[in-house]
Structures are given as structure tokens and as C-alpha cells.
Amino acid sequence: MVGEADFRVILGVIGADCHAVGNKIIKSVLEPLGINVVNLGVMVSQDEFIDAAIETGADAILVSSIYGHGEIDCAGFRGRCIERGLPDILLYVGGNLVIGKVDFSDVENLFKTMGFDRVFPPSVDLHVVAALLKTDILQREGRRQEIIDYSDVRRAG
């Protein structure tokens, strides 16, 4: 079982984006809900997110982008996680992710194709994000537990 204090996430605003307000607010809402937030602040590169995730053993990376370059900045993020040994880490992304007013379902499809597990518009309720995060982390932990149990069985056999 995973305890309440074991939800650990990396938070940051990707690329050359310096919008700090939402970033500070996400941290201020998630932490009282029992999620341990390692906040890298603004202007974070893909590798900085991954470095922090490796160092802290985080369950998820929460990527924000509000300035419209999200599509360019997030390209290849899942591939980079796989290369760096984090194939299963949860990847969330949210904000104004593309240039201009685009139907959100199109944006969601685009980023899911890029390997993000969940995609959020800027208006999302952060309590909903926190609940999804916990569910997703517990599910992954459960699956990881099963894999470990199975290997134990094999060893025992």
C-alpha cells in the first residue's frame, strides 16, 4: 500500500515560459491535499524535469505551459523519459498548450499521441487533478507491485 505522504510529483513550467502565477498556485493547492510537490518553477527543460524525477524517485511529472510553445517544448518528452530509464512515469500536461484558440479535444488528442497520460485546460479544477493523480499513481504502484510479486514467484520457483 502507498501511504498519503508517498505521492511525490515534479512540477514546473516548460521551455522559455516564465509564467509563475499558476505554478505557485498549483503547489499551494496540491500540497495540503497530501501530494509532495518538488517545484522546479519556470523555464524548465525536459532533462531538468527528468533529472529531478530520478533524484527524488517521483511518481509523476506535471508539465505546465501557458505561452503557446507547448507543442514544440514537449515534443519527444516521453521518448526522453524512456531513454533516461523512466518508461512508466506518469506525464501530466496542462495550460494553453498550442498557439491560438483550438478545440480542447484536438489538443488533448495531440498531447496523448505524444505520450502524455493526462491533458488539462487552464480552467481545470486542481482538486480534480489531485484526485486523478492519486488514482493514477496508486494504479501504477499496484501494477508495479504485481510485476515484482511475479518475479518473486519466479525466483522462488
Place this chain on the structure above:
Amino acid sequence: MSDTSLNDLSDTKLDYSVYVRERDTVLVTWHTGRDVDFARGVARHRDMPDSKKFSVALAKAEHDQRTLLQPRAGVALLREHTKLLNDLSPYCDVLPTTVDAYTRHNRYEEAQQGIDRSRAAGKSLLNGFPPVNHGVSGCEQLVDSVSKPIQVRHGTPDARLMAEITLASGFSSFEGGGISYNIPYSKNVPLSRSIRHWQYCDRLVGLYEAEGVSINREPFGPLTGTLVPPFISHTVALLEGLLALRQGVRCITLGYGQAGNLAQDVAAMRSLRRLAHHYFALFGYGDYALSTVFHQWMGGFPENEAKAYSVIALGAAAAKFGGATKIIVKTPHEASGVPTMEANRAGLQATEQMINMVSDQGYLATNEIDQEVALIEREVHSVMARVIQLGQGNLARGVVLAFEAGVVDIPFAPATVNAGLMTPVRDNNGAIRIFDQGNIPLPDDVIALHRDKVAERATAEGRSASFSMVVDDVRAISASRLVGRPNPLPQSL
């Protein structure tokens, strides 16, 4: 000079030989820098009709008490950007060129990838126009293809190359400053460095002025655009104005971002003008042209476009009642990021209607506005006195020390050089007050007034003031209110 330490930071006019030596190092930072030709730039400005000069448009608006409209706009490719500006031109008075975020951080390689990918995608993947990559010839083509004054608007801590390229190309106004384009726009740039880099930009503008070419300079008023008390943004605007005047700048536009409470916003605009004349005279400057700019709401917008128009219109009313020379217009697409031309035009038209209706009314005088003016002026004098004292005759140094000490402190800023100890919150009428002053030096009775105003709201809402109240305020306008009230509301509200 990219590693200016506090000890090297002076606020005297940069020696011409220092500027020239530095220029050689700036122009080689991207290949387009080699095409910069100052003499050719001066000639281009001299040959330009008055209808394309920012300084002339502002002086005329000041004289006629008109309020100029300006949108924000920028896309990756030259042809598309030119078309965008020409499509917007009939609906505004002065034109922008909003610069993309990679260029703002001198990441010209990534800007180039953005240009290439935009070309391949058939649409702009950048959030602005990259002037350094397009170079002098691209920027000249742009300036030659529009019929109104055009300004560079960005958010760049080191804008030296961008300034050299755009001013030589015929842009006649340049936004920014060493504080206002560092603290809200970067993470790890030392303040002494960005101030020094902006002294270079201002010195360059001063060189044009010395040739009889007036270039408008506009410190960025709204800062983080998030619950910034007027006295904070005014202090920064005044400091940047003084630093610019020192380098030879003569045409200055000081700015302020809409906070939301009408009395506070009108008072902020009126006090900004008075304070500027006061401090510019105090430092011995008489030969300058001052104007003001009001930014419509810079925080989160409602997604619903009809609701967004209300935010835009309230800003337009505050700007006009406050006597702004220029207004920077938002669009109904604000909640979704970069707007289309049509959305931008709609924002301009909504603003124009409100400006015209307010223009037909007389001067708005209320006790509340007068009280807010008096309050803002006392607050600014208190903070400015400390900055001047810290500088010991060197204002640039005073600014750096003031930020280190939290004497000047900008809420919600990304820069690590900002103390971030001051916490603002709205009062029961939606005016921005101080919840926690951090290290900002304010008179005791002023602090008591802020405390009483915040307490009044807390009582009305049946909860104590806390950071969650502040968070509610940050999201309030996008959730269709001004004040972040608790949900459900107490009966009294």
C-alpha cells in the same frame, strides 16, 4: 560586460567608447547583427513621415487629450506578420510587434526552429515575431510595409541585439527595462546585469536622440499582472524612467496594469503622471516628453467571450477616466492565449466604443479617487526614499540593494532575485491592499489602513484572511467576479 557585478554598476551615462566596444561583442551574438548600420538607421528615421513616428503620435495625443489604441500582435513569419499588422491597422492608432518567447531569452537557434517548423506547418508555432532572426532587412521590409508607428514589445532581460536591429530598421518605440523585463520575465538573471544591459539599450536610444531622432521608451508597467499594488508598479516605472533619462532617453511612456477597482485604477493613472514629473524634476530633468499607458487586465480572463468583453470595457473606462495617453488592448481570446486577427479587432472595437463614450463625459472627481491618489503617493514616496537612501547617490545600485532587501518586492514573480515576501489581497471593494508587507517600508498608519481594509473583507466573508483568499482572488476574474469570495457566499453578500 555581461557579468556586471553590483560593484561595477554605475548610474552615470555610459561612456561612448564603452558603448562602442560593447557593441562589437553584442553584434556578433547572432549572424544578423553584422547588418546593423547606425547611420543608415538614423537616415531611415529622418526620412520617415511623421505619421509613422511614435514620439509624434504620443505628443499629438497628449496635446489633444486623446487615448491611442494599441493591440498586441506577433507571428513567426514576415509575410504573415505584415499582413496581420495591416489587417489590424485600420482599427488602432499605433502598431506593435510582439516578440516570441525564445528570442526574449536570446535563444535564437530555437526561434529559427520555430520559424522553420511554422513554415512547414503553414501556421505560426511561435507566440510572436522573432526580429533578430529576420534581421535588419526583414525588419526594414516590415516597417516599410505598414503605415503607422510601430513598437517592439517583448520581455527580454538582455535586449541589446534586438534593440540594435529593430531601431536601425525604423521601429520608433521600444518597450521594457532592466527591472520590468527581468523580475517578471526571468528566473536566474542577476538584477545588476539586466539593469546594465538596459543602460546599453537606453544609451543607444540616447544616441538616436543626439542625432535628432526621437525614439519612445516604455518601461513595462503591469509587471506580473497579478495583484500588483499600484505603488509597487509605480515605483518600478519611476526608477526605470530615471535610469533611462540618465542615458539620454527623452520620450518616455510610463505604464500601469488594470487592477479592477475603478477608483483605484483611475487614481493610479492620475498619480503616475504627477509622481513622474515630481521625481524627474527632483533628479534635475526638465527636457523630456512624458505620456502614460494603461494595460487592460493582465491576469486570467473568463473563457466566455462575452464575459471577456466586460473585463476589456471596464479597463477602457478606467484608462480614459484616468487620462491615459495610450491603452494596450486585450482580446476576447485572452483565456486561450494568442488571439486571431478577428478577436484582436473585436477587442479594439469594444475598447474604442467605451473610450468614445467616456470622452464625452467630464473629469470624474470623487472623494474615493482623491483618497486613493493621496495613499498611492505616500506609499511611493516612502519606498522611493528608501531606494534613494540605499543607492547613496547611485540609483542603479539602490535598485539592486532594494530588491535584495525586499524594499521593492513584486508579487508572484518568477525571478529568484525578488524577495517574494510581500503578499497582496483584495479588500471588500476589490482594491488591491497589502496582506503581508514583507520588508516594504511603509508608514505605520498606511499599514494600519491596509490591515483594516483586509479585516473588513474577512468579516464580510466570515473567514480569516489567508493565502487561500489570495488564491481565490487570483482566479476570481476568470470565474466571473472581481473579489475571490468563498463558495457558498455568506448571506450578507
